[in-house]
Amino acid sequence: MQTDSTAPTNSVSTTEKSAIARGVLAGAIPLFALIVVILLAIVVAALARALAAPAGFFIWRRIAEGAIMLGLVVAAMVYGVATVRALRQAAAWQRAGLTRQSAGVYWTLFVVAVVTLAPLILALTLPQHPTL
């Protein structure tokens, strides 16, 4: 009897976990996309410095600044699109009664918002000792 009652409980628990994991993954996509685009822009800027150095500072500066600015704009766009898609997915799961997935998305998006804000929070809280 004990064996019969334990097996379904484990099965439900695994299903719940995978549902939450799906929600978390869907919610984390904007952050992953943001990190990938920013890293890509930094790598392009570093490559521009290395490869375009013989062409002179004004050339590599333009490429590096262009890559970083473009990276910032693309990152903002990708972040926005990915966030909207994640929110739509969460709403669709909610309508389908998959509340654990949708809750996973919403909570992850909250964490994503906090992580996105982290550089600013760090900048505000980091101690400074300017020469007076």
Next chain:
Amino acid sequence: MLLIISALATFSYAGVAIYIAARLVYRAPIPLVGNPGQFGLRYTDITFHARGDRVQIKGWIIPGVLPNGNLTDDRILIVVHGTWQNRTDPAAGVLALSVAFARHGFAVPAFDMRGMGESQPAPLSMGYFEQRDVLGAVDFIQRGGWPYPALGRPRVIGGWGVSLGGATLLLAAAQEPAIRAVVSDSAYADVIPILERQIPSLGGIPPFFTSGVLVAAQALYGINFYAVRPVDGMARIAPRPILLIHGAADTFVPPSNMSELYAAASAAPSAHVQMWLVPGATHAQSFHTEGAVYVQRVVAFFVAALGPDQSAA
């Protein structure tokens, strides 16, 4: 709503930081004002490459003049100017001091650091990259196409630098044993406290943008301002002699920087370090404040450190 606010705030912060970083690192070079010929001295224009990244550096070499009028390049003093300046820098008296050194028998290679004067355009990195220019000058002196073959190769190398030049010279000397003596005037121990004050005032932005600007400078130009800490390399210069000079009324780089540098240099067991706090002198104005006394004291330091001229020997 939180998502929108966080994204807007962070992207705006990043945008402003990038803009200020771009303004921080480049300014149109100031043209040279004068040359050693106007002081009746011979000199030759030189071009060499910075060590490592081969940025083209322009400068000149003034042969030293012995009391009998003969020229010499036995003892070399590399002269390094300050921020947004060049090898003539009248504000700090760089050309006048170069001339004074030459008249005391020291050959003087003075050059424009990258991005300044006539040297190749480059971002200002407060010593992070500029130390390569000083090291390039050492390479040129030791192995380059020497413009005075009749005088022979120089025997010993010393260096004098002011402000950024003083800090850069310390950074270079910490890794180049060929620099046998250093006079560093108005140098900073660590550039970050200076930038934490300067960046907000330059950009008209709140102080919390500073770290963002520094990160942006690293991403855009590869400059790690956090690594510009001459204080960390001071002990490595020993046993080579160091003279630290600072204006007592310097509010741009406060005299506490000299104390920090002195303490760090003195930590080495075989340290030979002296400091001179010049009363009433503001930033990089010790030479103008003390005039002949400044020259006399610096020359005496170099004579003691590098020995007398041996070209006649």
